[in-house]
Amino acid sequence: MVGLIYGSAALALDSLTPSQLAFIHALPKAELHAHLNGSIPVSELREMALEFNSRTSDKAASDLVHDGITKLQNGVVLDEIYDFFNLFPAIYALTSNPASLGRATRAVLEQFLGGSYPQCTYLELRSTPRETADMSRLDYVRTVLDEVERYPKSRAALIVSLDRKMSAEVIQECVGVASQLKAEGRRVVGVDLCGDPQAGDMNILGEHFADAKKAGLGITLHIAETPANPADETIQLLSYAPDRLGHATFLNDEAKAIVRGNKTCIELCLSSNLLCKTVTKLEDHHIRYYLQHDHPIAICTDDTLPFRTSLTGEYALLLAAQPLGLGLSEGEVRRIAEMSMAARFGQ
Numbered sequence: 001m002v003g004l005i006y007g008s009a010a011l012a013l014d015s016l017t018p019s020q021l022a023f024i025h026a027l028p029k030a031e032l033h034a035h036l037n038g039s040i041p042v043s044e045l046r047e048m049a050l051e052f053n054s055r056t057s058d059k060a061a062s063d064l065v066h067d068g069i070t071k072l073q074n075g076v077v078l079d080e081i082y083d084f085f086n087l088f089p090a091i092y093a094l095t096s097n098p099a100s101l102g103r104a105t106r107a108v109l110e111q112f113l114g115g116s117y118p119q120c121t122y123l124e125l126r127s128t129p130r131e132t133a134d135m136s137r138l139d140y141v142r143t144v145l146d147e148v149e150r151y152p153k154s155r156a157a158l159i160v161s162l163d164r165k166m167s168a169e170v171i172q173e174c175v176g177v178a179s180q181l182k183a184e185g186r187r188v189v190g191v192d193l194c195g196d197p198q199a200g201d202m203n204i205l206g207e208h209f210a211d212a213k214k215a216g217l218g219i220t221l222h223i224a225e226t227p228a229n230p231a232d233e234t235i236q237l238l239s240y241a242p243d244r245l246g247h248a249t250f251l252n253d254e255a256k257a258i259v260r261g262n263k264t265c266i267e268l269c270l271s272s273n274l275l276c277k278t279v280t281k282l283e284d285h286h287i288r289y290y291l292q293h294d295h296p297i298a299i300c301t302d303d304t305l306p307f308r309t310s311l312t313g314e315y316a317l318l319l320a321a322q323p324l325g326l327g328l329s330e331g332e333v334r335r336i337a338e339m340s341m342a343a344r345f346g347q
């Protein structure tokens with residue numbers, strides 16, 4: 001199933017010739033940066049919302065869900081990136097027990113890996129373990145893994161996300177859950193740091209990332225996603241020796257030198273950055289810098305639900321002629337896809 005897409009990615013996709021589209025479909029590529037609760041197909045979420053509202057007598061919860069889903073269906077317009085995080089309470093109300101979380105995960109996996117033209121060859125899905133009245137964080141991760149592991153190892157794996165707002169105790173619990181499940185042979189391949197880019201204390205993270213590394217997990221961090229992220233925070237996050245980085249939009253020269261020296265793969269999400277207004281226009285996107293330096297990158301979707309995009313759409317933004325796309329050659333796009341496959345944690 002390929003979800004409907006809108007905006008820049010849809011325009012770029014529409015401008016491609018049939019042979020260019022066939023080229024993108026045939027390209028082996030990895031989706032390495034997709035947040036589970038931000039990637040639920042809107043049709044599935046709408047059904048889940050109808051069922052939720054028919055069951056609940058909690059008027060406030062029902063209104064929250066109704067308003068949230070209506071917004072997502074109509075297309076979200078964000079004034080700035082911080083508006084984005086307000087979308088999640090409505091979605092979280094719908095994925096708060098093992099049955100609904102499993103159902104949402106199945107739909108996300110099918111969206112990326114199913115159909116005649118799967119969006120990607122391999123998906124490294126990520127999600128933040130949530131404790132609710134109906135599940136512990138361990139139950140949460142097990143529920144997601146049960147769905148991920150329906151696909152072969154060569155197609156799907158899970159990254160456990162840590163939210164910047166989590167306390168040290170909860171971070172320790174999440175890294176413990178990820179390490180335990182990996183040791184049990186479950187398909188957890190890494191940990192991520194995500195959430196509101198201005199929240200949290202980045203000083204508490206070092207020992208937990210060291211533990212994750214010891215457990216054999218890859219580390220990816222959302223870094224310098226906004227201009228408000230201070231340079232010393234970025235340098236501190238880089239000192240945790242991440243294997244990949246998300247966004248890395250506002251790196252200064254010192255940070256760029258470290259990242260280039262370590263050849264750290266950058267997960268780039270073009271539509272996400274444009275819609276969150278951290279990048280003004282496609283031609284100004286920091287992908288250009290990394291391409292100029294032949295630095296490892298992976299093109300990813302981030303959150304297909306609010307950003308109304310798909311991985312095929314994001315690749316169309318690479319290939320489409322300017323001004324709809326970056327006008328890269330098929331050779332350049334192939335090289336980018338190869339870099340995404342080379343940066344998988346679960347190889």
Ligand SMILES: CNc1ncnc2c1ncn2[C@@H]1O[C@H](COP(=O)(O)O)[C@@H](O)[C@H]1O
Pocket residue numbers: 035036037038084088126127128161163194195196197222225272276302303
């Ligand atoms: C715009 N770019 C972004 N920057 C930072 N964090 C993001 C994000 N997009 C999503 N998330 C994080 O992922 C969670 C949803 O998926 P899961 O509940 O984990 O499956 C969001 O609540 C947010 O913490």
